[in-house]
Structure formats: structure tokens, C-alpha cells
Amino acid sequence: MCMLSDPSVKYRPYTPLKLADRQWPSKTHNSVPIWLSTDLRDGNQALAVPMTADQKRIFFDHLIKCGFKEIEVSYPAASDTDFSFTRSLIDNKKIPDDVWIQVLTPAREDLIRRTFEAVAGAGHVIIHMYNATSPMFREVVFKNTKAETVDLAVKHTKLVARLTDEYSEKYGTKFRYEYSPETFTQTEPEFALEICEAVKSAWGKAGLGINRIIFNLPATVEIAPPNHYADQIEFFCRNISEREKTIVSLHPHNDRGTAAAAAELACMAGADRVEGCIFGNGERTGNVDLVTLALNLYTQGIHPKLDFSDIQACIDIVNQCNDLPVHPRHPYGGELVFTAFSGSHQDAIKKGFEAQAKRHAEARAKDEPLIWDMPYLPIDPMDIGCDYEAVIRVNSQSGKGGIAYIVKQHLGLDMPRKMQITFYKVIQEMSDREAREMTLDDITTAFRRSYHLGGANYDGRLVLRSFKISGEPILDPIDQTPYVDGEAPDERRRFDGTLSVDGVFRVVHGDGNGPLSAFLDALKIHLDIDLSIREYSEHTIGDGKNAKAASYVEVVEAKREPGQRQEGWWGAGLDTDIAGSGLRAVLSAVNNYIGDRALPELKLSVGFTARSGPADVASVILNTLQLDLPRRLQAHFFESVQRASPEGAIGYDALTTLFKKMYGFTIRELPLLLQKFTMEHLGDGEVRSISATVFINGQEMVITGKGNGPLSAVLAALAPYHDGALTVREYSEHSIGEGAGVKAASYVELVYTIDEGGQPRRLSCWGADIDEDISVSGVKALLNAVALHVPLRSKLVNGAV
Numbered sequence: 104m105c106m107l108s109d110p111s112v113k114y115r116p117y118t119p120l121k122l123a124d125r126q127w128p129s130k131t132h133n134s135v136p137i138w139l140s141t142d143l144r145d146g147n148q149a150l151a152v153p154m155t156a157d158q159k160r161i162f163f164d165h166l167i168k169c170g171f172k173e174i175e176v177s178y179p180a181a182s183d184t185d186f187s188f189t190r191s192l193i194d195n196k197k198i199p200d201d202v203w204i205q206v207l208t209p210a211r212e213d214l215i216r217r218t219f220e221a222v223a224g225a226g227h228v229i230i231h232m233y234n235a236t237s238p239m240f241r242e243v244v245f246k247n248t249k250a251e252t253v254d255l256a257v258k259h260t261k262l263v264a265r266l267t268d269e270y271s272e273k274y275g276t277k278f279r280y281e282y283s284p285e286t287f288t289q290t291e292p293e294f295a296l297e298i299c300e301a302v303k304s305a306w307g308k309a310g311l312g313i314n315r316i317i318f319n320l321p322a323t324v325e326i327a328p329p330n331h332y333a334d335q336i337e338f339f340c341r342n343i344s345e346r347e348k349t350i351v352s353l354h355p356h357n358d359r360g361t362a363a364a365a366a367e368l369a370c371m372a373g374a375d376r377v378e379g380c381i382f383g384n385g386e387r388t389g390n391v392d393l394v395t396l397a398l399n400l401y402t403q404g405i406h407p408k409l410d411f412s413d414i415q416a417c418i419d420i421v422n423q424c425n426d427l428p429v430h431p432r433h434p435y436g437g438e439l440v441f442t443a444f445s446g447s448h449q450d451a452i453k454k455g456f457e458a459q460a461k462r463h464a465e466a467r468a469k470d471e472p473l474i475w476d477m478p479y480l481p482i483d484p485m486d487i488g489c490d491y492e493a494v495i496r497v498n499s500q501s502g503k504g505g506i507a508y509i510v511k512q513h514l515g516l517d518m519p520r521k522m523q524i525t526f527y528k529v530i531q532e533m534s535d536r537e538a539r540e541m542t543l544d545d546i547t548t549a550f551r552r553s554y555h556l557g558g559a560n561y562d563g564r565l566v567l568r569s570f571k572i573s574g575e576p577i578l579d580p581i582d583q584t585p586y587v588d589g590e591a592p593d594e595r596r597r598f599d600g601t602l603s604v605d606g607v608f609r610v611v612h613g614d615g616n617g618p619l620s621a622f623l624d625a626l627k628i629h630l631d632i633d634l635s636i637r638e639y640s641e642h643t644i645g646d647g648k649n650a651k652a653a654s655y656v657e658v659v660e661a662k663r664e665p666g667q668r669q670e671g672w673w674g675a676g677l678d679t680d681i682a683g684s685g686l687r688a689v690l691s692a693v694n695n696y697i698g699d700r701a702l703p704e705l706k707l708s709v710g711f712t713a714r715s716g717p718a719d720v721a722s723v724i725l726n727t728l729q730l731d732l733p734r735r736l737q738a739h740f741f742e743s744v745q746r747a748s749p750e751g752a753i754g755y756d757a758l759t760t761l762f763k764k765m766y767g768f769t770i771r772e773l774p775l776l777l778q779k780f781t782m783e784h785l786g787d788g789e790v791r792s793i794s795a796t797v798f799i800n801g802q803e804m805v806i807t808g809k810g811n812g813p814l815s816a817v818l819a820a821l822a823p824y825h826d827g828a829l830t831v832r833e834y835s836e837h838s839i840g841e842g843a844g845v846k847a848a849s850y851v852e853l854v855y856t857i858d859e860g861g862q863p864r865r866l867s868c869w870g871a872d873i874d875e876d877i878s879v880s881g882v883k884a885l886l887n888a889v890a891l892h893v894p895l896r897s898k899l900v901n902g903a904v
């Protein structure tokens with residue numbers, strides 16, 4: 104079998120009701136109906152495995168929490184579970200005083216009596232009796248005429264009336280009566296009226312207020328569009344006698360998928376009450392969803408008198424008690440209902456949030472209500488206990504706006520438009536390549552990686568280690584006095600900082616009109632990176648003590664080909680102060696610009712117009728060899744560097760090699776080399792005695808000497824091997840590293856005498872070395888100085904001096 108080409112040979116259309124002057128289309132749905140939850144009855148009877156008493160209890164408590172005042176708790180005659188559940192609620196006093204429990208019974212005496220037994224002793228009970236009234240049910244199921252159908256309802260209503268008297272008298276219970284002409288929507292409207300009139304007379308107690316009789320008019324099966332149901336309800340409301348003594352109740356099923364619409368239109372048509380289930384559980388396609396109806400009202404500014412502030416709890420209850428999932432697209436509750444994947448939706452939502460924030464700030468200032476008015480989001484997810492986390496999720500359908508929204512929400516960074524476009528391409532490419540949704544972590548990690556933000560893991564090739572911005576007045580070119588434009592003298596900015604360049608520390612300086620141009624100047628001078636800024640923006644994140652500054656920079660190559668569109672590179676920076684965030688943003692952009700390209704060799708400018716000084720040279724040695732040179736050695740080395748750099752610049756590697764060579768640092772091919780030594784304390788005093796095995800000009804010797812300390816003992820031991828006097832002018836040492844791997848670095852300044860045309864001349868020189876043992880490093884440093892500057896006479900081993 105498959106679908107028929109002409110279904111009219113198999114299916115009949117519904118018969119429209121001729122209601123010429125229908126009023127409901129011009130009404131608005133703006134009053135809150137009485138809600139009845141039938142989760143524990145209609146919802147329960149539709150489950151493959153009906154709820155246990157425990158599950159019903161959990162569900163019941165949740166319905167109370169949501170604010171339901173009328174709850175159909177069971178079909179007591181159906182099963183022991185339903186019967187004893189009803190009893191347990193009553194016996195254990197679980198029903199709040201303001202809540203009416205409702206129980207369903209067919210029009211059968213034995214089952215009605217059993218139903219009354221189930222509710223004996225309850226405070227407030229609605230007895231709900233039903234019999235089907237449509238032609239098909241009359242003919243096929245009951246094999247009854249119209250009159251017999253009316254008789255069935257009347258006879259059993261009278262029984263219900265008698266029993267309510269009896270039980271009220273015995274237990275003090277307040278009863279109300281609900282009658283359902285089941286299959287109402289397929290029943291002739293006049294006959295539905297006729298049977299309800301007969302039931303009302305048989306009941307004989309319909310009054311005003313609480314005593315109104317409830318006529319529940321079910322769309323047992325939804326067979327027509329919702330306007331038809333509204334017509335039927337309006338017809339019933341207009342024609343039932345003593346309308347004021349009746350409550351017209353709706354019980355829509357969802358076979359055509361329009362139960363919610365049917366309920367809303369039927370409310371416009373005059374209904375007072377709606378029966379349904381949370382998230383629309385119930386027979387076949389379910390009962391009308393009360394969450395949808397209630398929150399539809401809420402979004403019109405009408406409180407539904409039901410509280411769904413914790414929508415997730417409702418979902419959990421349905422999952423747990425009904426073992427049914429809530430569809431991801433289910434109105435209000437579905438996992439995806441507040442989520443936009445598509446670019447244009449995301450863009451509108453992002454702009455909507457921004458516009459709304461402004462509107463709300465204005466309204467707050469005027470003490471006006473903060474009206475929710477957002478593209479694509481009919482309700483504020485917060486109101487039902489959700490957050491904005493899932494509002495925008497990103498895949499290949501997404502656009503820059505959505506991605507920028509996520510970055511703003513989670514990193515607090517509000518990218519300028521052009522930067523959004525650049526970053527969007529990164530994510531698009533990733534999402535297309537991996538054919539999957541981009542998670543929050545994917546996006547924030549990609550952002551950090553793209554813009555080198557968020558710690559060492561994301562650093563680029565250039566890292567700003569420290570910096571100082573200082574100002575110096577701009578001098579008038581004519582009289583060299585500070586140039587004043589306006590009130591304050593104009594200043595130029597100087598950038599002094601340390602950069603790590605591919606892991607090697609580098610001291611850089613530059614000048615400019617502002618901190619950023621001074622920094623760019625430094626990059627140009629020291630690294631030959633010549634860029635200028637095309638776009639810059641900044642904003643603060645947070646306030647008070649924790650406030651931070653965020654900056655965004657687009658750089659372009661400073662040299663531009665005329666008429667050519669310049670490519671730009673974006674960067675972002677975050678710092679506690681605005682200058683720092685701007686510099687970091689520039690560096691982030693510069694890192695993107697340099698990519699993998701080779702950088703010029705690191706050089707210091709040490710020539711006549713040197714931009715670098717002793718401290719810069721020392722800083723290179725600190726970074727390459729971890730040596731913290733004493734001040735006088737810094738000055739000494741700088742002079743040597745200048746002498747060794749006739750072109751006025753020296754690379755880092757050359758500088759390091761020069762240092763080693765000049766001070767014998769770790770060099771093992773010197774004319775004087777220490778092989779081993781022993782040092783003894785003599786007597787009680789400070790006197791040391793040394794015995795050392797050394798190589799002098801390649802010959803192994805044992806030298807011995809005494810002195811006040813290790814160094815003077817060494818000098819004494821060396822005295823026979825050279826002419827003139829040797830003295831130590833300065834000695835210093837420091838440790839390198841920590842724990843077991845710690846080493847000592849030593850620096851010795853040695854004063855020695857040379858013979859200059861028969862005249863003695865005193866000179867000074869330095870030696871430096873390193874060793875695990877601090878005494879050894881000192882001795883090595885001293886021997887290096889001697890080896891490099893003092894001519895030695897070598898003797899054979901054991902030879903007398």
C-alpha cells in the first residue's frame with residue numbers, strides 16, 4: 104500500500120459548522136484559563152509502561168510546585184496502582200488545601216462506586232465522568248441511539264450526584280462535577296448541547312462560582328483545523344443555558360499538530376479552562392502542551408499563573424517519570440529552541456542584544472520597564488532558567504556576527520567589524536574542513552591561537568617581556584626649547600623593552616609620537632619589521648579594580664605600492680592598562696604578519712651613535728648564557744664589543760662568542776688550564792694552601808701556593824711562572840639554576856703589569872667561568888684572566904723553579 108493518488112475516495116473532509124456571525128476571530132487571547140494537568144491520567148494511560156506510584160508522586164509534587172490547582176490524579180477504577188496512589192495522596196495528606204484532585208470514571212456504576220471509594224476523605228475532588236457521544240461511537244462502540252446515549256449519561260450523573268452527597272456528608276469533601284461528551288468534536292454540535300443540558304439537569308446542583316458544572320469538550324481526536332474547534336466551542340458557549348453556571352473546558356489532542364492553536368482559538372471563542380500535559384504527553388500525538396500555552400501567554404505579557412522558571416526541572420521530570428525525551432525542537436523546552444546556527448540569525452541576535460542593552464540602560468534611567476524585544480528570541484531564556492550559552496552555536500552555516508558574539512560572551516572581547524571578518528574565516532575554514540559544529544572551546548582556543556592571547560601556550564614568535572614608555576619634550580628646531588602646542592609641551596614617546604624573539608631575549612628601543620609608534624619604531628630598528636597601523640580600537644572589560652583594557656590593531660606594511668590594496672594583519676591585546684593592551688595588540692598583529700618568515704639576525708647597535716649601551720649588551724649575555732655580569736664587567740665588555748664591531752652593529756651570536764673568547768668562559772684551549780686542585784686550611788687562621796695540577800702551554804705541572812683565600816693562594820702558586828705582580832681587584836659570583844642542577848658563575852678582575860719599553864705598566868683584565876663547585880668556578884675565572892693576558896713561563900713537571 105502506498106498513498107492514494109485520489110485520497111478523496113478514502114477520506115472524508117470534516118463538516119464545517121455553519122456559524123455565520125462567529126465572534127472569536129476578532130478577539131484576542133489575553134485571559135488566563137483555569138489549567139488542569141492530566142499528566143497523571145491521560146498522560147499516564149498513553150505510556151507503554153504506566154507510571155509507578157513513586158513516579159506519580161514525584162510528578163504530582165512537581166505539578167504542585169509549578170502552581171497547578173487542578174490535577175487529574177488517576178483513573179482509580181483502572182488499576183490497583185491508580186487506586187492506591189489516589190488513596191495514598193489522601194491518607195498521607197499530600198494534597199494542599201487549595202488544590203482540587205480530579206478523578207476520571209466511565210459511566211458505569213461499579214466503576215463510579217470504586218472511584219468514590221478511591222477519593223473518600225479527600226478535601227476537594229472533581230469527579231470527571233465521560234461517555235462517547237459521536238455517531239461512530241454510538242453506533243459502533245455502544246450500539247446506542249441518541250436517546251440511549253443521553254440516558255447513559257443522565258443515569259450515571261444522577262448516581263454521581265447521590266454519591267457526592269453521601270461522601271460529602273460522611274467525609275466533609277467538597278465535590279465538583281465534570282462531564283465530558285467524549286469525541287465532542289465529532290459529535291453533532293446540537294447533540295453535544297442536548298446531552299450536556301440533560302447532564303446539567305440531572306446533576307441539579309450547578310451554581311455560580313465554585314459550584315459551576317464543568318463541561319469538558321474534548322477534541323478526542325483532532326480531525327479538523329483549529330478554527331473549526333473554535334467554532335464548535337463558540338457555538339456551545341453561546342447556546343448552553345445558564346452559561347454563568349458552567350465552566351467550558353477544553354481537552355485538545357494533537358493529531359494534526361495544532362493542539363496549541365486549537366486551544367488558543369477556542370479560548371478566544373469563550374472557553375474557561377484547558378486540560379493538557381506538560382510537554383504534550385498523552386494519547387497518540389499527545390494532549391495539548393501546557394508549557395507552550397502558558398509561556399505563549401507569558402510572552403504576551405500575561406502571567407499564566409504557572410511557574411516554569413526552572414524548565415529543566417520539568418524536562419527532567421518528564422524524562423524520569425514518563426521515560427520520554429523532550430524533542431530538541433519542542434517549544435520553550437527543547438535543547439535547540441534558543442539556538443541559532445545560521446549566520447543571519449546570529450548576526451541579528453548579536454545586534455539585538457547590543458541594541459537591547461542600550462535601550463535597557465535608557466529605560467532603567469527613566470525607571471521604565473525593560474521590555475524584551477529581540478530578533479528570533481520570543482522569550483528571554485533566563486526567565487525559564489536557561490542562560491545565553493546556547494543562543495549561538497557555530498557550524499559552517501554561521502557568520503561573523505555569531506562568532507564575534509561567542510568571543511564577546513566568553514572572552515569579553517568586542518572585536519571591530521573588520522577583525523570579525525578575518526577571524527570568521529579562520530573558524531569557517533576549520534568548520535568546513537572538520538565538517539562539525541565548532542564548540543565554544545574550539546572558538547575560544549582558535550581566537551587565543553590566532554591572536555596570541557591567554558598565556559605562554561599561545562605566544563607568538565615575538566613576546567613582550569617587559570617595557571617602559573617614557574616621554575621627552577619635543578624641542579623647537581630653532582631654539583631647542585620644548586615645543587608647546589596649546590597648554591602642555593609636546594612630548595615624544597620612547598619605548599624601552601625586552602622582547603623574546605624566537606626564544607632569545609632582546610632589548611629594543613624606539614621613538615614615536617605615541618607608545619604604539621615608538622614600539623613600531625623599535626621593531627623597525629631592531630628587527631627590520633616596518634609596519635604602520637591602519638585601524639585601532641579599544642574598550643574596557645569589567646569595572647573597578649578588576650577592569651582591564653582590550654585593544655585591537657590592524658597593521659599594514661609601511662611601504663605601500665601606489666594604487667595597490669594593502670593586506671592587513673589583525674591583533675588583539677589585553678592588559679591592566681591601555682598602553683600595555685595597545686602594545687600587546689600591535690605585537691599580536693606583528694606576529695601574524697611575520698608568520699614563519701625568517702627574521703633578520705638579532706643585532707645590537709653599538710657604534711658611534713649607539714642605540715644600545717652596556718646594559719643591553721649585558722642583557723644579551725644574561726639571556727644567552729644566564730650570566731648576570733657585574734657592572735664594571737658590563738662596561739668593560741661594552742667597550743670591547745664596540746671595538747670588535749667596526750660596522751657599528753653586532754649580532755647576538757657574535758656577541759656571545761666574543762664574550763666567551765674575551766673572558767675565557769668555558770673555553771678549554773687556553774695556555775693555562777686547571778685540571779684539579781686541593782685546598783687546605785692552615786692552622787686556625789684564614790690561610791689557605793693550594794696544590795693544583797694545571798697545563799701551562801700544554802705541559803702538565805703541579806703548582807702550590809699559600810694565601811689568605813683561594814684566589815690569593817692561586818696567585819701565589821702562579822708567581823714563579825710570570826714576571827710582575829698580579830692582584831685581584833674585584834671578585835663576584837652568583838648561582839645559576841636551582842636544586843641539584845645549580846651552578847656557580849664567577850667573575851674576577853685581575854690587575855697585572857706588563858713591561859712597556861722597560862717601563863712597567865699596570866693593566867686590568869677580566870676572567871669568567873662556571874662550575875658546580877663555587878671555589879672551582881672562582882679559580883677557573885682567575886686562571887682564565889691570567890691565561891688570556893699574562894705571559895707565563897712553563898716548567899717541566901717536578902722541575903725546580
Ligand SMILES: CC(=O)SCCNC(=O)CCNC(=O)[C@H](O)C(C)(C)COP(=O)(O)OP(=O)(O)OC[C@H]1O[C@@H](n2cnc3c(N)ncnc32)[C@H](O)[C@@H]1OP(=O)(O)O
Pocket residue numbers: 145148178180181182208209210211214233234235244245285323386
Ligand atoms: C478518551 C479517553 O482517554 S477515555 C479514558 C480512557 N482510559 C482508559 O481506558 C484507561 C482505563 N481503562 C481501563 O482500565 C479499563 O478500560 C476499564 C477498567 C475502565 C474497563 O475495563 P473492561 O471492563 O475490561 O472494559 P473495556 O476496557 O473492554 O472497556 C470497554 C467497555 O466499556 C464501555 N465503555 C467505554 N467507555 C465507556 C464509558 N465512558 N462509559 C461507559 N462505558 C464505557 C464499552 O462500551 C465497552 O463495553 P462492553 O464491554 O459492554 O462492550
Ligand SMILES: CC(C)C(=O)C(=O)O
Pocket residue numbers: 145207233283285286319321322323324354356
Ligand atoms: C475522557 C476524555 C476527556 C478524554 O480523555 C478525551 O476525550 O481525550
